[in-house]
Amino acid sequence: MTRLSGITPSGHAHAGNYLGAIRRWAREGAPGDLYFVSDLHAMTTPYHPQRLRAHTRELLAVLIASGIEPDQMFVQSDLIREVGALTWLLECTCAYGEAARMTQFKEKAGKDGKVTARLGLLTYPVLMAADILLQGADEVPVGDDQEQHVELARALARRFNGTFGEVFVVPRAVTPQAGARIRDLAHPDRKMDKSAGDVAGVIFLMDAPDLVRRKVKRAVTDSLDRLEYRPDDQPGLANLLEIVAACTGKSPREVADSFDSYGTLKDAAAEALIEELRPIRDTARTLLDDPSELDRVRADGAVRARERGTHRLQSALRLAGVG
Template structure:
């Protein structure tokens, strides 16, 4: 069994990313599992190249500092030649109907109009399939919004294997363990997101502790806001929200408890990530080793796919 998961550097990684996925990857990952910074995925909408490059490095440092073994992480764009080649083969395996049925593209093209949506967003699910199939992943932990993309990867793997020869493992989408549902502190009706323009309610993983304290102390405390604070505290302490709800008499006491729990939860990871970012040579070595590992793992599949498809 090989699992693969990625995180897109569309913004600064935030508390929801950590409590919901990153720390679980560090705690539960097994030999052979892979975790990658999916920076190519961030190019499907408008972006600034220098900022994207900086965010990719920052996210890589966070994954390593969170405790994910260095031999399981890589940056997607370091394999752009391999992934790009396989994406083309898979695009020539995929039908227009399959690609046009992808829900995310339909929703965004409906809101922006087809003329305002990039072709990369249309073909992005095939790129995601290439990420999965290149590394021989058999399981892909995804939420409901990405399950359709894994189904496309399954369909393309089966079609290629049947048409040209058996090259790819057929992956399965698996539901990750239930995680904290972290909402925006300033607007708890929406989930905390690294791509939110207004960062007042978003706790970035590398925020200074004083900034974290200020954001939590200013958190909305209506019914949704209090539920969100309890959810965050439960995720940090391992206690139930019901138990915690009865432990604090007022909102200020609850905010103080959440503040200290979050600061302490993030402290080791934050210190480690900042140390890596302050030592570019060491981070370069981590990135280069990760790229070499991922390239070696996928090179024989790519070579076989190209040969069988008549491209080499």
């Protein structure tokens, strides 16, 4: 069975990415699982080419540093010819209404922004379907916001298979085991975001220890002075408790019982994050300082990913009358 997961380099990887997903991939992944850096997905909104390239390399290094096997990962754009060709076949299988009703497109484009929204924002779910179908993924772990996109991939796979001939595995969305839900330290009403404009509350994996301490020290809490785990009433405090819990293996309520002040909790959260992220940051930095090794891993991953998908693409092209 093949399970496929991707992460988009829309900015620097942060603690929420690691504690919520990447660490779980490394610890719980099965031999058939695949992980990819979805750099093409980062192009659906305005972006800077140099930063996209740098963030892609950094994220690949972070995946390796986190313990994911190099032979299980690849970078999406290294298969741009294969993914691009399959995306076109699937776009010619997809109805406009199916793409336009995707919730993320409606939310991001907005009622007044559809004229200026990039076409890639509309067709991005079809590109995602191509990622999934090219690799023959049986399962795609996704959150609620992406489940609709997997349903589109299922519909397109069935339609293509029914119209032209059996080529694609029909994937299914699965709900991954819940990881840590790390929120922005300065704005605990929202999750950490790689592309946030205000990064004061975002702990990036490559942040130096002193910077981590400063950000955590300034974390928003409240004036209630009640050290309890109450996410609805005290979201900032709950976020700090969840950070320590994720790093120590305890429950947030157990962590709350271990401290007697917000200040000592912040100190503990900062040190827990620093120690949890230190080996990831150090190993990723070593990889980034050795471009030849990172390039080798990336090139090998591209070859394997291309070999896994080439026969499906060739069959699909031939059955569709263009191969």
